[in-house]
Amino acid sequence: MFFLKELPTRETLERYHERFPGMRPDVVMEALVLMKKGSLLIRSLDEYFTRHGLSQLRYMILVVIDRQPDRDEMTVTELAANLDVSKPVMTRTLKGLIEDGFIDVSVGADDRRVKLVRLTKAARDKLAAILPGYYETIQAAMKRLEEDHA
Amino acid sequence: MFFLKELPTRETLERYHERFPGMRPDVVMEALVLMKKGSLLIRSLDEYFTRHGLSQLRYMILVVIDRQPDRDEMTVTELAANLDVSKPVMTRTLKGLIEDGFIDVSVGADDRRVKLVRLTKAARDKLAAILPGYYETIQAAMKRLEEDHA
DNA sequence: GCAAATTAGTTATCATGGTAACAATAAAAG
DNA sequence: CTTTTATTGTTACCATGATAACTAATTTGC
Numbered sequence: 001m002f003f004l005k006e007l008p009t010r011e012t013l014e015r016y017h018e019r020f021p022g023m024r025p026d027v028v029m030e031a032l033v034l035m036k037k038g039s040l041l042i043r044s045l046d047e048y049f050t051r052h053g054l055s056q057l058r059y060m061i062l063v064v065i066d067r068q069p070d071r072d073e074m075t076v077t078e079l080a081a082n083l084d085v086s087k088p089v090m091t092r093t094l095k096g097l098i099e100d101g102f103i104d105v106s107v108g109a110d111d112r113r114v115k116l117v118r119l120t121k122a123a124r125d126k127l128a129a130i131l132p133g134y135y136e137t138i139q140a141a142m143k144r145l146e147e148d149h150a
Numbered sequence: 151m152f153f154l155k156e157l158p159t160r161e162t163l164e165r166y167h168e169r170f171p172g173m174r175p176d177v178v179m180e181a182l183v184l185m186k187k188g189s190l191l192i193r194s195l196d197e198y199f200t201r202h203g204l205s206q207l208r209y210m211i212l213v214v215i216d217r218q219p220d221r222d223e224m225t226v227t228e229l230a231a232n233l234d235v236s237k238p239v240m241t242r243t244l245k246g247l248i249e250d251g252f253i254d255v256s257v258g259a260d261d262r263r264v265k266l267v268r269l270t271k272a273a274r275d276k277l278a279a280i281l282p283g284y285y286e287t288i289q290a291a292m293k294r295l296e297e298d299h300a
Numbered sequence: 301g302c303a304a305a306t307t308a309g310t311t312a313t314c315a316t317g318g319t320a321a322c323a324a325t326a327a328a329a330g
Numbered sequence: 331c332t333t334t335t336a337t338t339g340t341t342a343c344c345a346t347g348a349t350a351a352c353t354a355a356t357t358t359g360c
Contacts (some may be wrong), residue, residue, distance in 0.1 A: 088347095089348075
């Protein structure tokens with residue numbers, strides 16, 4: 001999450017440039033805008049997911065398993081790597097998805113350490129139901145960003 | 151935080167466009183890139199702050215109080231509003247800053263409900279020590295983004 | 301073929317975001 | 331003035347990210 005309701009103005013950054021000559025106002029400004037816009041977008045999506053009993057990560061897990069071209073199951077480690085979260089977070093989040101009936105788990109046939117994670121029909125239905133609103137939410141948030149940050 | 155190590159390709163989004171005609175691939179693509187870039191930037195900065203015994207929010211609190219043109223103190227509510235976090239989070243974070251000797255607190259003279267939050271010399275020193283590396287970190291992260299995401 | 305090293309996943313604990321409900325104080329309504 | 335309403339900041343608790351340390355299973359090296 002990035003905060004700062006009001007970013008520093010370009011003038012303020014120019015003034016800082018005198019104290020810190022290595023600081024490039026245009027690059028820093030761009031970075032601040034990026035962080036702020038990204039955070040606002042993420043916040044909009046989080047709200048949308050929460051309203052539908054999911055979260056960014058819970059949703060992404062379902063999508064990533066669903067979008068695989070060849071297989072219909074993934075391991076915990078694969079999911080963690082694909083979604084760039086730690087394995088303990090993945091374990092905990094999957095536990096919730098199992099409890100909610102979105103995921104089935106089986107033990108790997110040849111490697112009994114691995115857990116194979118697969119979507120239930122409920123998950124595929126959920127995804128289909130949620131996707132249009134997901135895109136709408138993104139597009140509405142992007143429009144707001146353009147208007148505000150213009 | 152936004153995840154997804156690999157964003158969907160434009161082609162994948164075009165294909166989704168057939169199933170969800172309301173979805174505009176260019177807008178969604180731009181949003182995904184924004185969230186990802188913003189998250190990576192925030193992550194870089196978080197690491198930098200952690201290495202220096204701070205956090206995004208702890209740092210921002212110090213900066214925001216320091217950057218005020220006319221006053222040298224702020225209330226808890228003002229800080230929470232300026233930094234777009236809830237008041238309980240502000241209370242807890244200030245507590246840590248007080249323990250670390252970065253902040254002094256006094257009770258409002260005319261309104262005894264408010265707490266006036268002021269920087270110590272240690273905080274101003276910390277800010278001066280940390281700012282150059284803060285800008286370097288941002289600029290290095292931006293460079294990485296340009297290279298990777300080119 | 302067995303000991304050592306590696307890997308998959310979990311548990312325990314911390315950090316840091318949120319909301320709900322509260323006490324103390326101030327402001328508004330009568 | 332006194333009662334009601336609103337505001338400030340806190341406490342208690344939940345959600346979701348992280349790391350460290352663990353168990354169980356597999357692989358590697360001799």
